[in-house]
Amino acid sequence: MSSIPEDLSYTKEHEWVAGLDDGRTVTVGVTAYAAEQLGDVVYVQVPEVGAAVTAGDAVGEVESTKSVSDIFAPVTGEIVEVNAAVVDDPSLVNSDPYGEGWLFRVQIGEEPEDLLTSAEYTSLTTAES
Amino acid sequence: MSRSTPLHEVHEALGATLTDFAGWLMPLRYGSESVEHNAVRTAAGLFDLSHMGEIFVTGPQAGEALDHALVGWLSALDTGRARYTMIVDGDGHVLDDLIVYRLAPEEFLVVANAANYPMVARELTERAGAYDARVEDRSESFALVAVQGPNSAEILAKLTEADLDGLKYYAGLPATVAGFEALIARTGYTGEDGFELFVRNEDAVPLWNALSEAGAGLGLRPAGLSARDTLRLEAGMPLYGNELTAEQTPFDAGLGRVVRLDKPGDFVGRAALAVRAAQDQEAGPGADTRRLVGLVARGRRVPRHGYPVTRDGVVVGEVTSGAPSQSLGKPIAMAYVSRGAVEAGGLAVDIRGSHEPVDVVDLPFYRRSK
Incomplete structure (x- = not known):
């Protein structure tokens, strides 16, 4: 069973959102569950800094040996930072999905809706596997 | 509902990610597929290929029956050797790619892809009808385990007295491995040296365990279909359903060499393939x-x-x-x-x-x- 930290929020698309409590900027990545399902990640495409994104938009890609998946914006706002390290070394998504493998940061423009708690996300992954 | 191989419980115990492949529940990977891929390139990998089909063709005219049914010249194959060949339809389109082993003068083993072997068995039965030969699909009773990679001979040598040094690429040898009756074939789908071991279903788990133990100090890792696919792709080997389909002739796939127009007698697809071969010869590459x-x-x-x-x-x-x-x-x-x-x-x-x-x-x- 892959880890699902309690202090993060989640999406149905298997992304995590950190920092909702302490400000207007959140960090986004893919969950350990998603990383395991993908297998070895070989390519990550992140959005451009400065891009305006709407929750639910496809804003990037995660590509593994066997598949490619869209990355969706979990919140509406502006991209303020992207993780250049994960673009250089996509395997960080597998080795440290909640840490070094983060993807981008968004300055929130609207109050986020539809995010899941860790308990809700846990039941989602249990239902899928 | 997918079918499981005799090694299913081993895969579960190893924590494999399983996937449906041609109606079979197969290990996609056990951990990191890149690690598995590299293990095969640098040391060795252990694969479950029990989803493949094993069809036996036996009898005094077994070789002639296969000459008629397939594009290769199988009656000319020496006992103990194997050939990569294909079965095509009347228009020369590829129905499956196969490896045929001559186990004895009157006994051949045809190994077909998981998705195709029931069709291959039916076609062989029909095409062999006029010959003194018997076609028997024994896929349900056989498991297939492959050891692939530069250390595979050293690993296998720990478990068998068989003369592995004398076993050439594309040759097969009946032998005892870890106490079990097996056909050892020096074939594979990875671009590395390696062996494929055909054993009875009930021997698959103990054979797998013996191989795992023998390979423990030699870098052997279980490897899934994901690594198998990247290995065969790097080796430029075609996969039926991708490079080979019923839309192509062997010539389209650059594999015209498997079509033996020089063999005696008619065979299914001959007329169409002769025309196609002539096109390749004369016009050269058509635009x-x-x-x-x-x-x-x-x-x-x-x-x-x-x-x-x-x-x-x-x-x-x-x-x-x-x-x-x-x-x-x-x-x-x-x-x-x-x-x-x-x-x-x-x-x-x-x-x-x-x-x-x-x-x-x-x-x-x-x-x-x-």
Whole structure:
């Protein structure tokens, strides 16, 4: 069973959102569950800094040996930072999905809706596997 | 509901990610597929291939029956040797690619792909009807375990007295392995030296365990279908359903050499394939025909099965298989591309709307050093 930290929020698309409590900027990545399902990640495409994104938009890609998946914006706002390290070394998504493998940061423009708690996300992954 | 192989519980215990493949529940990977891929290139990998089909053709005219049923010249095969061959329809289109082993003068083993073997068994039965030969599909009773990689001979030698040094590439030998009756074949689908072991279902788990133990100090790892696919792609080996389909003749896939028009007697597809062979000879590469080529991407995005190959924005072909290559450090692909476009160069692959440049290279992408 892959880890699902309690202090993060989640999406149905298997992304995590950190920092909702302490400000207007959140960090986004893919969950350990998603990383395991993908297998070895070989390519990550992140959005451009400065891009305006709407929750639910496809804003990037995660590509593994066997598949490619869209990355969706979990919140509406502006991209303020992207993780250049994960673009250089996509395997960080597998080795440290909640840490070094983060993807981008968004300055929130609207109050986020539809995010899941860790308990809700846990039941989602249990239902899928 | 997918079928399981006799090794299913072993895969579960190893924590494999399982996937449906041709109606079989197979291990996709046990951990990291790149680690499994590299283990096969540098040490050894252990594969469950029990989903493959084993069809026996026996009798005084078994060789002649296969000569008629397949494109190869199997009656000329020496006992103990194997051949890569194909079964085609009357129009010369490929129904499956096969490996045929001659186990005895009057006994052949035909190994067919998981998705196709019931059809292959039916076709062989029908095509052998006029010959003194018997066709028996024994896929349900056989398991197939492969040990592939530079350390595979050393690993296998710990478990058998059989003369592995004397066993050539594309040869097979009945032997005892870890106390179990097995056919040891020096064949594989990885581009490395290696062995495929045909055993009875009930022997599969203890054989797997014995091999795991024998390989423990030699870098042997269980490897799943994901690694198998990237290994065979690097080795430029076709996969039925991708490079080979019922739309192509063996010539289209660049595998015309398997069609033995010089063998005696008629065979299914002969007339059509003779015409196709003559086209290749005379006209040379016809402008409108496509050929199978290797592509290496300049960027990091991966061309995948079904993606269009383009030149100046015009579609000139289609990717049949693609993956990130561990050995090259770049994405690679095989594709059918029109001959004119291959010669002109400047190709790209349409990767979800963006045309990513690729270079045409000779196959295989990877060749092991002896």
